[in-house]
Amino acid sequence: MQDFDHKHQLNPTTTEEEDKDERCEVCQERILGEAYSCTGCHWWWHRPCAKLPRQIDHPFHRQHPLLLLRRAPYSSGKYSCAACGENRTNYAYHCPICDFFLDVKCASLEPQNGETQMQIQPISTQPHPHPLIPCSKGSGIHNFSCSYCDLPLEGMFLVCLHCHHSVHQSCSQFPQEISHPINQHRHPFTLQSVVQIASFCHLCGKLITKRFSFQCRKCDDLNLDFRCASLKPTKISHDLELQIQNFSHPHPFTAFENPMNFPFSCRLCELPIKDTIFTCFQCKLIVHISCALLPREIKRHPFHPQHPIKLHDDNTQSCSCEFSCRLCRSYQGRHNRDFHYECLDCKFTVHSRCALSMPLAVKFKTHHHPLAFLDLKKSNARHHCNACRQECQSGFFQCVNCQFALHLRCIPNLPPTVKDKYHRHPLNLATSPIKDYPDEGDDAEFFCDSCEKRRNLRDPSYYCGECHYVAHVHCVTSEVLRFLQDKGQDEVNLGSESDTALVEEAKQEITELEKEVDKLQTRLVELRMEEQSLLSQLKLVTTRLDALKKSN
Known part of the structure; x- marks a missing residue:
């Protein structure tokens, strides 16, 4: 095939997920599946992008047709897309009369029923002040994410050409001004465009990657990303509150419910949080209730049975804020605030999630230390197999005491x-x-x-x-x-009898802790039901009292 703007022949090809991160020369998005490539130039095109029409009529700009340009007609070559507001340098559709630009990705959007001025009235008392255009993805090759919550946009969603954003209908109905209990803040937070290049959420501590966040107009650099702003404070039982206060963390935790069901993951174990969310405002920490009640000390961890390992975080004066986890080998710098267990005498440090995961420990004759089976999906360390010298990219065995590692396929027997x-x-x-x-x-x-x-x-x-x-x-x-x-004690065994006893003792200790947490969670549900019953009785008594006052 001959491209409209390329001098060489384009060859049909197919890319797979494990291939290199090839990107389309037209839309700059990653290519997966069927594509065209130029072997001489090492360029790639989505097949639909390679066949784009030179001129289109688009509902976002009904006044004039839009012409396809390889770059903007300015010395910088940059332009701002009228739909998403992003500054681009790649291909665009352009109206030379109005100087109107649409990047190729946004030009693929299809307004529903051809309407561009249909006003979707939000449910909240503070509706969006501009017309919102219902749209859907016109091409399957482009992915869109919500400008508020950053989750994928599927089906119908709403586009505002004035604010340059695309949002879920549910997100558009969220109030644009809220109050939030973070640090007992008294000023309201207003949904605004992010002005600073690097803004961080004051609840979770993560970089705000979208162009909108909730900000305090009176306090400089106080931001909440949309998901954290949607959390609603909730009450917990007095018993559970006492349990959390006895936890070794130096600051109080605040409980939140998640009414919009946004995905949140625990900072400690990295698993999804499906129930009550607990946060520490000062440490910008979001955790499960079970992780908020982590044991302060593990007496005999199977990979460090000689001394107890104690729970620390960045606020513990004696802790090593910079360390490499002995299990996953990930490095933690001073800017991270992850909890970890540490033996100061031996400089043995592991993430809390690694300390409690209890991986399988196996003793092979090919190595003098036990090897732990690790399935590391988020480690920033690189591991190489000592048998085949290739990188370990999936589950593998590793020695906690040294760098020895084996692929699963390379183990003996x-x-x-x-x-x-x-x-x-x-x-x-x-x-x-x-x-x-x-x-x-x-x-x-x-x-x-x-x-x-x-x-x-x-x-x-x-x-x-x-x-x-x-x-x-x-x-x-x-x-x-x-x-x-x-397997028995033949060529593969699970360690000596003393090692096995230590492992079983640690497992039993963790099992008991998990049972205690389950009891607390069950009690929490019961107390919530009691609270609802008492509130209903109080409402009934209040109603009767008001009726008696009126009759007198």
Whole structure:
């Protein structure tokens, strides 16, 4: 195919998720799936972007047609999109009479029913002051996120050409001025455009990535991102409040409910928070109730049984604010405020989430220390297998005491037979190459039948000869780990009897703590129900009292 603005022939191609981060020359978005490429220039195009019309009539600018330009007709080459307000330098649709610009992505938006001045009246008492245009994504290749909450926009959403934003209908109905209890702040917060280049939310401490936030007009640099501003304070039981006060954290926690069901993750364990959210305003910390009640001390952790490890955070004077977690090897700098457990005598430090995750510990004859199985998806450290020297990108075994690591596929004594949930027959371990067809060369592409991603012919795999079904070793991770747990004291064992006793003792301690937290959560629900019953009785008594006063 010959592109309208490229001198070379474009070749059809397909990119996959694990390929490099190729971006379209027209819209600058990442390319996944079918595309065009120029091998000489190393340029890429989405197939729809390579076939864009030179001129369009768009409902956002009915007065004149828009012409496709490779760059803005200014010396800087920059322009501001009339829909999203972003400054761009790539392709755009332009009206030379009105100097109106739409980037290629926003030009793909389709107003519903062709209406551009349809006013969606918000439910709140403070409606948006400008016309909101109902739109949908016209092309499947472009992704849009809400200018308020930063979540993906699907189906119908609303666009304001005056404010240059696109929002969910539910977000547009949120009040544009609110009060918030953060630090007992007395001034209202107003939804405004973010002026500073780097603004941080004063509740969660994260960088505000969207162009709008709630700000205090009277206090400089006091911002709340939209999601944190939507949280509503809630009451907790007196017993639970006493439990939290006894926690080693030096500042009080405030409880919030999440009426808009925005996704929040716990700063400590990084798991989603589905119930009450607890926050520390001073530390900009958001946690589960169970994580807010972390044990102050773990007496015999399986990877450091010789001394207790104690809970610390950046506000603990004796803690090391900069450290590398001994389990996940992630580095924490001074700007982070993660809780962690630490033994000051041995300089042994682990994240709280790593300390309580209790990974499987296995002792192999190939290494003198126990190895922990780690499935690290958010680690900023890089690990390399000591057997094959390749990078460990999925679950792998690592020594806590040194840098020794092994891929799951590189451990000795893999189970000879496993089951895969996607196949009905048992799979047998194959250490020799398994090709799809006998006449294929070693440089051909081979794929795993379980995850449908590429597999390396030289790596061990699991194979069903009857169906010619081949799976990666890491695609049957649960089966391999179960085998290692059940394996006796032959070539793979779970450590000495003393090590096993320590592990079991630590597991029992954590189980008891989890049961205590469950009891507290159950009691919290009961107290809330009692509170609602008492409030109903109080309302009934108040109504009767008012009636008696009127009759007298």
